[in-house]
Amino acid sequence: MRKYVLIMFLVLGLVALAGCSQQQGQATNTAANTAQNAAAVKEFSMTSYYDDKGKWFSLKEIDVKKGDKVRVKITNTKGSHDFTIDEYGIKEMTPLNQETVIEFTADKVGDFIYYCSVPGHRAGGQWGTLKVTE
Numbered sequence: 001m002r003k004y005v006l007i008m009f010l011v012l013g014l015v016a017l018a019g020c021s022q023q024q025g026q027a028t029n030t031a032a033n034t035a036q037n038a039a040a041v042k043e044f045s046m047t048s049y050y051d052d053k054g055k056w057f058s059l060k061e062i063d064v065k066k067g068d069k070v071r072v073k074i075t076n077t078k079g080s081h082d083f084t085i086d087e088y089g090i091k092e093m094t095p096l097n098q099e100t101v102i103e104f105t106a107d108k109v110g111d112f113i114y115y116c117s118v119p120g121h122r123a124g125g126q127w128g129t130l131k132v133t134e
């Protein structure tokens with residue numbers, strides 16, 4: 001009988017221990033996830049295009065927080081275009097029928113115009129606003 005009680009205590013102890021270590025594991029996972037989120041990339045997709053009605057990027061606004069890593073995927077479906085943000089020193093060609101991936105860190109706060117620098121395209125409407133807030 002005594003042996004039985006001892007074994008019961010041992011089993012209970014083990015169960016309690018297992019519960020504790022599992023909780024600890026979860027806490028660690030949560031911390032890791034938070035760290036990952038902090039460094040997470042904010043991703044945006046758009047097409048770059050023109051026709052008789054106008055020229056444009058399908059996405060008119062990119063909203064991010066200061067410090068965010070920004071990934072912009074641009075698929076050029078018609079014509080010859082680039083993606084330019086003067087204040088960020090970005091000017092990337094976007095070859096036809098390809099996805100061009102542009103990455104940068106939003107380290108300046110404010111509203112910045114992204115546009116296509118091919119003559120006439122920005123005036124034709126091929127631009128949008130990058131909004132970076134604190």
Ligand SMILES: [Cu+2]
Nearest residue numbers: 081116118121
């Ligand atoms: Cu263009």
